Amino acid sequence: MPFHYYLKVHFEYKYKCNSGLVSSNNELGSGFFLLTIDIGSIYFEPAPGQFINIYLNDEYGYMLPRPFSVFNIVKYENLGSAVQILYKVIGRGTKIISQLTKGDRVEFTGPLGNGFIIEGEKPLLIAGGVGIASLNFLARRFKENKIEPKVLIGVRDEMSYRAFNGIFNNLDIQFSIERGELDTIFKGNVIELYSISDIDYDVIYICGPTNMLKSFEEIYRSKNIITKVYCCLESRMACGVGACLGCSIPTKDGYRSCCVDGPVFEIGEVIWKDLT
Amino acid sequence: MERPNINVELPGMRLKNPVIAASGTFGFGTEYDGIYPAHLFGAIILKGTTLKPRDGNPPPRIYETPSGLINSVGLQNPGIESVYDEYLPKLQNLRESGTKVILNIAGDTVDEYEAIASICEERGMIDGIEVNLSCPNVKKGGVNFGSNPDIASKVVASVRRKTTLPVIVKLAPVVTDIGKIALSCQEAGADAISAINTLPAVVIDIDKQKLFLGGGSGGLSGSAIKPFALMQVMNIVKRVSIPVIGCGGIMNSRDAIEFIMVGARAVQIGTGLFVSLKTVENVINGLVEYLSSVRKDNISQIEGIIFNNGARSF
Numbered sequence: 341m342p343f344h345y346y347l348k349v350h351f352e353y354k355y356k357c358n359s360g361l362v363s364s365n366n367e368l369g370s371g372f373f374l375l376t377i378d379i380g381s382i383y384f385e386p387a388p389g390q391f392i393n394i395y396l397n398d399e400y401g402y403m404l405p406r407p408f409s410v411f412n413i414v415k416y417e418n419l420g421s422a423v424q425i426l427y428k429v430i431g432r433g434t435k436i437i438s439q440l441t442k443g444d445r446v447e448f449t450g451p452l453g454n455g456f457i458i459e460g461e462k463p464l465l466i467a468g469g470v471g472i473a474s475l476n477f478l479a480r481r482f483k484e485n486k487i488e489p490k491v492l493i494g495v496r497d498e499m500s501y502r503a504f505n506g507i508f509n510n511l512d513i514q515f516s517i518e519r520g521e522l523d524t525i526f527k528g529n530v531i532e533l534y535s536i537s538d539i540d541y542d543v544i545y546i547c548g549p550t551n552m553l554k555s556f557e558e559i560y561r562s563k564n565i566i567t568k569v570y571c572c573l574e575s576r577m578a579c580g581v582g583a584c585l586g587c588s589i590p591t592k593d594g595y596r597s598c599c600v601d602g603p604v605f606e607i608g609e610v611i612w613k614d615l616t
Numbered sequence: 617m618e619r620p621n622i623n624v625e626l627p628g629m630r631l632k633n634p635v636i637a638a639s640g641t642f643g644f645g646t647e648y649d650g651i652y653p654a655h656l657f658g659a660i661i662l663k664g665t666t667l668k669p670r671d672g673n674p675p676p677r678i679y680e681t682p683s684g685l686i687n688s689v690g691l692q693n694p695g696i697e698s699v700y701d702e703y704l705p706k707l708q709n710l711r712e713s714g715t716k717v718i719l720n721i722a723g724d725t726v727d728e729y730e731a732i733a734s735i736c737e738e739r740g741m742i743d744g745i746e747v748n749l750s751c752p753n754v755k756k757g758g759v760n761f762g763s764n765p766d767i768a769s770k771v772v773a774s775v776r777r778k779t780t781l782p783v784i785v786k787l788a789p790v791v792t793d794i795g796k797i798a799l800s801c802q803e804a805g806a807d808a809i810s811a812i813n814t815l816p817a818v819v820i821d822i823d824k825q826k827l828f829l830g831g832g833s834g835g836l837s838g839s840a841i842k843p844f845a846l847m848q849v850m851n852i853v854k855r856v857s858i859p860v861i862g863c864g865g866i867m868n869s870r871d872a873i874e875f876i877m878v879g880a881r882a883v884q885i886g887t888g889l890f891v892s893l894k895t896v897e898n899v900i901n902g903l904v905e906y907l908s909s910v911r912k913d914n915i916s917q918i919e920g921i922i923f924n925n926g927a928r929s930f
């Protein structure tokens with residue numbers, strides 16, 4: 341019996357595969373952008389900490405999709421919603437993404453990974469730079485539950501501060517700034533800010549560059565802090581779904597994939613000295 | 617005109633289309649569920665599997681280069697018994713739907729390859745074995761099994777002795793005479809050859825002033841390796857009579873057609889699966905469209921066509 345093959349293969353993208361149209365891609369200054377992708381009325385309910393993998397579809401150029409935390413979901417009144425990501429242009433892929441304009445189609449997979457476990461009455465959220473993306477979404481979720489999280493954000497300089505200040509309305513935020521002077525703002529990095537702050541908390545959520553997480557973990561260990569700490573980690577990824585085993589995080593249970601077992605890990609699970 | 621026929625015949629298995637998921641890029645077949653339907657492929661090849669579980673290399677494992685990808689995943693896998701217990705049962709529906717499932721195997725010693733082949737023979741549930749020869753031979757000072765015709769044929773012969781399943785041998789690409797190695801694999805009982813695996817590559821971290829990848833070196837894949845892969849496939853096709861499966865940098869139907877024209881019966885796609893979610897769909901549709909446009913009703917009519925048109929190997 342001959343095999344019949346349709347001239348066009350059609351298949352429906354089911355749960356995790358989506359595309360949408362750019363509704364805005366605003367430069368906030370200092371290389372930070374806020375991208376809003378309209379996704380219509382498809383089912384898309386990410387948990388805070390989950391991410392999407394944006395395809396560049398540049399087959400002879402930049403090959404891998406780029407992972408970004410969900411910054412927010414905007415629900416429109418007349419049905420439909422949009423997913424937002426907050427990103428910083430650091431290389432080739434983010435440059436391409438920064439050139440997207442209203443109406444462009446964006447393909448992405450997601451929501452991917454395991455998000456934050458939401459617990460506690462007095463959460464403290466610590467973000468380094470764009471690490472605030474996933475924590476913003478988490479903070480909104482807490483607020484829906486009538487819990488007011490405290491947020492610490494570390495930024496590099498005044499420009500970055502200005503880029504961020506304004507997109508986080510009605511969150512209880514303290515900034516730290518590494519370079520330059522700004523009255524009323526803590527000078528130093530966000531871990532130093534955390535060390536001197538007297539905030540009362542019962543759970544910590546932290547997201548930022550690996551070095552920042554490592555320096556937090558040192559303090560955590562040396563001060564014998566017992567509060568639960570959830571860390572959102574980064575790793576270089578290819579597939580985003582656990583198929584390539586490229587994104588391994590060293591943990592007490594051996595290597596685990598950042599994309600499916602993470603990106604959120606409890607602080608005690610990770611073998612920090614082996615994390616790069 | 618009738619719709620062109622793109623199903624292809626490999627020893628012991630007929631593929632509904634010539635597109636195969638390359639080992640290591642499609643996990644154990646279910647990870648992409650809902651995103652990249654496995655039933656689109658003619659066959660899928662699972663992640664390299666060893667006798668005992670392996671941890672793989674330390675991170676970082678992935679690095680993007682211009683038109684390429686370097687990975688140093690290593691052979692992280694749960695071991696052959698777990699693959700049988702946990703993963704293969706979930707792929708039986710897929711097999712029924714007409715997509716073949718091939719297990720990629722690797723080892724440190726000839727005995728290890730042989731032991732895995734025995735288990736496959738005994739437990740079934742797959743349509744074929746792909747033997748990855750790009751592995752260091754621990755007993756022989758770490759020299760690659762694929763680097764020498766004699767060692768390669770030892771591995772193939774020992775796998776062949778243990779199994780009646782179709783045996784595809786995947787060659788290491790950087791060798792002095794790949795055609796000779798392919799031929800010795802054929803003589804040792806291989807049913808088909810696949811080529812190429814990734815090219816050895818390193819990345820330097822200039823800030824830390826050391827090698828970037830946790831495993832030290834890695835393997836380069838993607839568009840960057842395609843011209844080299846094409847040449848190696850040509851060199852193999854000229855020497856062997858068994859079918860050859862081409863692999864290396866296929867991103868679209870044009871790339872796939874090039875491999876078929878140098879004599880590949882089927883193609884594998886690895887890195888291309890990461891680049892777009894429509895790669896497979898596009899390759900299949902593009903292949904059919906091309907065949908229609910050149911008025912061929914069967915894909916076999918373009919297989920190796922460059923040799924009819926005067927090409928020779930190098």
Ligand SMILES: Cc1cc2nc3c(=O)[nH]c(=O)nc-3n(C[C@H](O)[C@H](O)[C@H](O)COP(=O)(O)OP(=O)(O)OC[C@H]3O[C@@H](n4cnc5c(N)ncnc54)[C@H](O)[C@@H]3O)c2cc1C
Nearest residue numbers: 406407408409427428431432433434470473574575576603
């Ligand atoms: C789970 C997760 C969530 C993330 N969320 C955000 C976010 O909300 N906002 C944001 O700005 N960035 C986020 N990042 C980092 C973001 O993915 C990288 O900045 C981006 O991939 C850089 O791409 P590029 O091409 O511009 O940089 P290049 O340096 O040119 O990229 C080269 C390669 O390295 C990878 N890469 C480079 N930096 C990183 C990194 N820090 N983490 C992982 N892969 C990297 C790229 O994906 C690409 O494969 C997240 C990363 C992960 C893993």
Ligand SMILES: Cc1cc2nc3c(=O)[nH]c(=O)nc-3n(C[C@H](O)[C@H](O)[C@H](O)COP(=O)(O)O)c2cc1C
Nearest residue numbers: 638639640664687748812813837838864865886887
């Ligand atoms: C992340 C990754 C993991 C791989 N793992 C394996 C493996 O376990 N066994 C194997 O034989 N080849 C492995 N390969 C090689 C591919 O199967 C393929 O031969 C190679 O990537 C070239 O094809 P491509 O350019 O289409 O990716 C791997 C490739 C990648 C990118």
Ligand code: FES
Nearest residue numbers: 578580582585599
């Ligand atoms: S990115 Fe492929 S396994 Fe995580």
